[in-house]
Amino acid sequence: MCRDAFVLVSASTPEDYLEYLKERNYDFIVTGEEHVDLREALEVLNKKYKARTVLLDSRSGLNEALLGQDLVDEISLIMLTLLIGKEVDTLFANIGKKKPIELELLKCEKLEKDNVWLIYKLKRSSDK
Template identity: 40%
Template sequence: MDPEVIIHNSVSLDHAVTGFEVDLGLHYGALLAFEPGAVLAGSATAKTGIEMFMDIGEPEAEADRHRPGVRPDDPRPVCVIVDSRGVLKNLLHFYRNMEHTKDVVVLVSETTPEDYLDYLREREYPFIRRGGSRVDLKGAIRELGERFGISRVVSDTGPDLNDVLIREGIADTISLIVHPVIVGEGEKKLFGRAGGRTALELRKAVPMEQGTVHLVYSVKR
């Protein structure tokens, strides 16, 4: 059985994911409440996170070149990054060192540069290679479940990956922390090219702090 996939994001009232201040405590509190086995992000989102919150000039240490031991009873999720173009070459150690994740797995494709694959092998990053010119996300997530025993994946990413999760019928649930603000034009929206109409069923609507609301929808097949 394929892992359950949840799209999680913080949005404005007009569905923007940028252009306003996200309450990170609420965002990650709601995400971790799903008890995910893996947190999924695209390479662009992952790189932006490094640039915004970390010292990108911090060099890789010798310990960063080796996969840490993973205890079977460690409740922390695995960080899973879709990176078929090798965007995060020489940057993955930032995610390896994050205290709230226990491992880093990279999803790549047949066209991923060989030097990036060598980088992953040399540093003992597990990777899943599925798809031709881009990652076969449905197949990669299925293999993620089979190889790592993961039953629930929560995405924490931008519109490009959100679009794929909806367009290819991968997402089962959409979880939104809605902030009481309208940001207007010029900002990235939750979905950009998600395809045709997708019907949803509201599962819960919970008022939270500072006027935010947590909405959870099931994706109707």
């Protein structure tokens, strides 16, 4: 499922870190001045790699940033038959505090070991 690796950096990324990436043959995309411009990064990713779908397997910060900038069309979740207690960073820790995000269920499939795969479309104000 994983092919080429690349790193997103901004124009303010220190030169020694860029050299570190070059030495290890990591491709990097420079967007934004102080912080990575996620919208532009996705556009470059599409042009350079022909990527139309991006799998995001991260913590809540990047999820929040992409959702907050309206850069997500669908959310695909695999729910495991396992409950985890305290001190767990959730995928959507700070999302919806300003305004809840409504979802529309597109797919629900039972997987092995009673796990479930859910795919949701994000409802936009134009969808209502």
